[in-house]
Amino acid sequence: MYDIAIIGAGPAGASAALFAAKAGKKTIVLDNDKSITKRAWVENHYGVMETTGPDLVETGKKQAVKFGAELVDDTVVTISKSGDGLKVEGENGQYEARHVIVATGLSVDIAEKAGLKTKDGSEPRIKTVLDVDADGKTNIEGVWAAGTVAGVSVHTIITAGDGAKVAINVISEMNGDRYVDHDVMK
Numbered sequence: 578m579y580d581i582a583i584i585g586a587g588p589a590g591a592s593a594a595l596f597a598a599k600a601g602k603k604t605i606v607l608d609n610d611k612s613i614t615k616r617a618w619v620e621n622h623y624g625v626m627e628t629t630g631p632d633l634v635e636t637g638k639k640q641a642v643k644f645g646a647e648l649v650d651d652t653v654v655t656i657s658k659s660g661d662g663l664k665v666e667g668e669n670g671q672y673e674a675r676h677v678i679v680a681t682g683l684s685v686d687i688a689e690k691a692g693l694k695t696k697d698g699s700e701p702r703i704k705t706v707l708d709v710d711a712d713g714k715t716n717i718e719g720v721w722a723a724g725t726v727a728g729v730s731v732h733t734i735i736t737a738g739d740g741a742k743v744a745i746n747v748i749s750e751m752n753g754d755r756y757v758d759h760d761v762m763k
């Protein structure tokens with residue numbers, strides 16, 4: 578049983594994964610390598626003068642793995658309740674987790690099968706997003722969403738920040754206490 582399963586390893590998912598794994602949570606990230614960010618040239622990400630989308634995505638994945646997240650190549654088909662956790666079904670395997678963060682970018686393919694509520698998107702060219710509250714919670718207990726699929730502004734700094742925000746909310750709920758992750762100058 579994983580503590581947190583994350584679907585999607587773009588800026589939102591990998592950022593969530595790095596926070597989750599660094600907090601000591603047993604974390605799995607399922608991704609099918611279709612990030613829209615891989616088409617981007619980025620000059621507006623705070624702290625980074627300029628970078629290619631592919632480099633940003635690869636670095637994000639490496640950071641998550643560095644802290645212990647397991648990165649698995651799979652396409653998730655649905656999510657369902659399973660005992661006191663959640664079952665994530667992929668084309669290649671099944672994974673059990675206490676919490677799931679959906680960070681699938683433009684794709685809401687799993688929403689209907691999983692029973693996740695959607696709504697019209699408000700951002701340019703984003704037709705449908707998952708219906709989440711301010712913390713990132715969906716209508717299904719234990720299932721959260723972050724990034725483009727959660728309706729935030731479609732920019733790498735914002736989707737990455739939203740992934741971090743939602744992971745911090747999940748970690749805080751699991752710990753029963755607000756979580757902060759601050760490293761200090763060595």
Ligand SMILES: Cc1cc2nc3c(=O)[nH]c(=O)nc-3n(C[C@H](O)[C@H](O)[C@H](O)COP(=O)(O)OP(=O)(O)OC[C@H]3O[C@@H](n4cnc5c(N)ncnc54)[C@H](O)[C@@H]3O)c2cc1C
Nearest residue numbers: 585587589609610611613614617653682724725731732733
């Ligand atoms: C051409 C282009 C240029 C851009 N330029 C900029 C820019 O200059 N500056 C900027 O800030 N933003 C830019 N963006 C926007 C930026 O890419 C997005 O805002 C943001 O990075 C999206 O992050 P995300 O994690 O929400 O989604 P994504 O990066 O799309 O990641 C979603 C991930 O989920 C995975 N996934 C989806 N469904 C499943 C499933 N069922 N199972 C498993 N995995 C799944 C995908 O494979 C993907 O890896 C650009 C976008 C494009 C297309």
